[in-house]
Amino acid sequence: MDVEGFAGDGYGEVRKVFQRLVDDGLETGAGLSVWREGREVVRLNAGWADAGRSRPWRSDTLVQPYSLSKAFVTLAVLVVVRDGALALDEPIARYWGAYGGQGKERTTLRQVLTHRAGQPRFAPEAAGLDLLDDSGLRESLAQAAPEYVPGTSLGEHALTYGHLVDGILRAGAGTTLGEMFNDVVRPALGLDAWFGVPDQALDRVADLEYANPDWPRQLHAAPWLQIPAGVLDTERANSRAWRQSVFGAVNLHTTATAMAAFFSRLTSEDGPVRELLGPQLHTELLTSQVTDYDEVFGTRITWTLGFVRDKGKIAKGGIGGSAAWWSLRHQHGCAYLTRRLDDHSRAAQIAAALDDDLTVVGED
Structure with a gap:
């Protein structure tokens, strides 16, 4: 599978890593985007958007990133x-x-x-x-x-x-x-993202697939994902009824470009998130609220109101391998969204190529 798109000067290693994930069979359909200083400096697409492998992944392909939805x-x-x-x-x-x-x-x-x-x-x-x-x-x-x-x-x-x-x-x-x-958040932030995908966008949605059949049972978070049944069932997740429903914890559908752009403006004092919420709530949103051992993650983490935060990033990931973050060290926003449900090692390799550390972004 060829990797399509562009990677600006200084981002050649990111493209190499993305291509290697594809060549090694670790990725069958994904989008990668990096934004810096108000512009997209990396936009890469690879693989297929459907189980039948007839629709190439495009920059406007929508995919469900599971818990990234919570933000x-x-x-x-x-x-x-x-x-x-x-x-x-x-x-x-x-x-x-x-x-x-x-x-x-x-x-x-x-x-x-x-x-x-x-x-x-x-x-x-x-x-x-x-x-x-x-x-x-x-x-x-x-x-x-x-x-x-x-x-x-x-x-x-x-x-x-x-x-x-x-x-x-x-x-x-x-x-x-x-x-x-x-009606309010999506248009205010200019997001290509949906709770309940409209009819006209259904043909852009990617089908989810397991990296291996045992993946759902191997998850640390499995005990918290059993009720109601079907959240990790790809037949249900790939259905029109699910895609057009609102299950807020997990079923936003969006693109890598939309998520990277959002994270690149998340902390900006003149950005759309601050304009939407006002200064006080914007500060609340980004401020560390609690640090403790999170049972579902299985590790000690810091939560803001909706994001995971540490010294290097403000981030959110989703079970299955998708993740997006704002690098506090390097001042760039990045999103890696995938349809091949597996762990976060792929996104972690992308992050390492950007000199970011993606430790603890989603439930594995």
């Missing part, structure tokens, strides 16, 4: 906080009365956004619900007891994050996650 759930709810309809540190139960039982009476939006709300997975009682039963899954979260006292421990809310935020938005602001992202 945009955060932005959607922070817009409502900006407008005063919700507050980060008020109990959720003040808006969503049904949620305020079973030890969740004082759970706050901040605790949800920093993965400390005690609901890192859906409860066993939700096991019979369909993947696309939005109302049933929201109700199950309202009725369930947390796994730990909210605010006392940490574990990425792997599948529950979007449904928690959606429930809060519906109860507290009379809107939905899909509406806030697609």
Whole structure:
């Protein structure tokens, strides 16, 4: 498979690494983008967008990057906080009365956004619900007891994050996650990204595939991804119904160029994210909120409101190998999005070619 696109001066090693991933069979369909100083300096595409290998991967190919989606759930709810309809540190139960039982009476939006709300997975009682039963899954979260006292421990809310935020938005602001992202956040930031892919963009979506059949069972995060069944089932993930649904924790569909451009402007004081949220919430978004051992990641990490942060980067990755980040050291935004579900070693090799360290970006 040929690698198409461009890599500017000084980025030849990045292209070599990307080509090697393809040549070694580690990649069957992916996009890579790097932005620096307001322009795209790397845009590379390789492989196929479909399981039948008839559609070449293009720069506008959309793919589901799993938990990278969570960063945009955060932005959607922070817009409502900006407008005063919700507050980060008020109990959720003040808006969503049904949620305020079973030890969740004082759970706050901040605790949800920093993965400390005690609901890192859906409860066993939700096991019979369909993947696309939005109302049933929201109700199950309202009725369930947390796994730990909210605010006392940490574990990425792997599948529950979007449904928690959606429930809060519906109860507290009379809107939905899909509406806030697609009608407000997406156009404000100029993103080629969707919760619920529109009909006219479905032909751009890439099919997901496993690197090996045992991949879903080998994941450290597997225990947190079992309910509802089907999130890692490629037949479900590749269906039109799933692509046009809103499952906020994991099913944003977007391009590498869109994600790298977004991260390249994330921290800018005159950038679109700060303009969207205002100075105070923009600072909150990027500020380290909690550092602890994250059960789902299986390591100690620092969360902001929606991102992972360390001395070198602000980042978010997704199970399966996709990742995007802003390099605090080198001042560039990068995104590596793939349809071949495997670990993050491919993105880590790309990062190393950029002199970045991609340690801890997503659940493996």
